[in-house]
Amino acid sequence: MQETRREVLDAIADGPVSxxxxxEQLGVSRAAVWKHVEALREAGFGIESDDAGYRLDSVPAYGGEAIAFGLDAPFEIEYHEGLPSTNARARELAAEGATDIAVVADEQTGGRGRLDRGWVSPPGGIWLSVLCRPDLPPAHAPILTLAAAVAATETAREAGVDARIKWPNDLLVPGESGDENGDRKLAGILTEMEGEADRVSWVVIGIGINVSDDGLPTGATGLLAHTGSVDRRRFVQRLLERFDALRNDPERVIGAWREHALTIGQRVRVETPTDEIVGEAVDVEFPGSLVVETDDGRIRVHAGDCEHLRPA
Incomplete structure (x- = not known):
């Protein structure tokens, strides 16, 4: 959001201001104030004016300006009604030298998950990608995927949804006892990175969260199936604020990941590029390795496709 426009909103949110x-407060002309107010009205903000001055009456339900207003995290918001992929757009911005930008779309038409799987991204969901430039060696970059998973899980739980984390990058809602459909996928995370041997140039963390159940594939679920309503604007704000607080605190990330994990304690099968590992998932270690107890001892898996073989 343009800085003067943000200052106008902050000023009129506390009551009428002439x-x-x-x-005078912002150091601009009265004509400039009027132009900013009109631009905000066009963006959907309800701004009333009378003899006492301007006052903020309502905030749009969703959109870039709406998410930016009141966001307590240092991310610029780039919003699109529709995009092929928020990750692809974030990569474009990375090539231009940008950082700390969240690309948000109401709909994705070409969303992808891990292993290049398709990801259904209908209008009304929560689809965003966060671009940042962390001071990390490439080997430590997976901690950001875990941080995003914790941030998304805690935000979903705050909204009333019993979300848990499935290693390495999925959020599930556990099935009830006797539920033949079992655990349902609520969200996925796809992290992409560019860097050199000793440092990361940029990281893009794509987060896709289903809101409605309409049009979702078998085995998936949305937030609305588990809670009465979802304020997408506030959800995205809280997610970004949590991610910002976690991204430089690896110890807190690992502890919170363990607390919210569905995978730990499960018998799992992990497909890696070179092997298949079967055993009990017993821990996750920095920067995101899954520790599996097998018949041949403990194995640390750094990347792979994980399947839960029995309920927790």
Whole structure:
């Protein structure tokens, strides 16, 4: 959000402020104040004006300006009604030298998950990609995937949804006892990175969260199936704020991941590029390795496709 526009919103959110007072406070002309107010109205903000001045009456339900307003995290918001892929757009921004940007779309038409699997991204979901430039060696970059999973899980739980983390990058809602459909996938995370041997150039963390159940594939679920309503604007804000707080705190990330994990304690099968590992998942270690107890001892898996073989 343009900085002066943000300052206008902050000023009128606390009550009526006259045009002359706003102009003096912000160091701009009264005509500039009027232009900013009109731009905000066009973006969907309800701004009333009377003899006492301007006051903020309502905030749009969703959109870039709406997410940016009141966001307590240092991310610029780039919003699109529709995109082929928020990750692809974030990669474009990375090539331009940008950082700390969240690309948000109401719909994705070409969303992809791990192993290049398709990801259904209908209108009304939560589809975003966060671009950042962490001061990390490439081998430590997986901690950001775990941080995003914890942030998304805690935000879903705050909204009333019993979300848990399945290693390495899925959020599930556990099935009830006797539920033949079992655990259902709520969200997925796809992290992409570019770097050199000793440092990361940029990381893009794509997060896709289903909101409605309409049009989802078998085995998937949305937030609305488990809670009465979802404020997408506030959900995205809380997710970004949590991710920002976690991204530089690896110890907290690992502890929170363990707390919210569905995989730990499960008998699992992990397909890696070169092997198949079967055993009990007993832990996750920095920067995101899954520890599996097998008949041949403990194995640390750094990347792979994990299947739960029995309920927790």
């Amino acid at each position: 045009g002359p007072d706003l102009a």
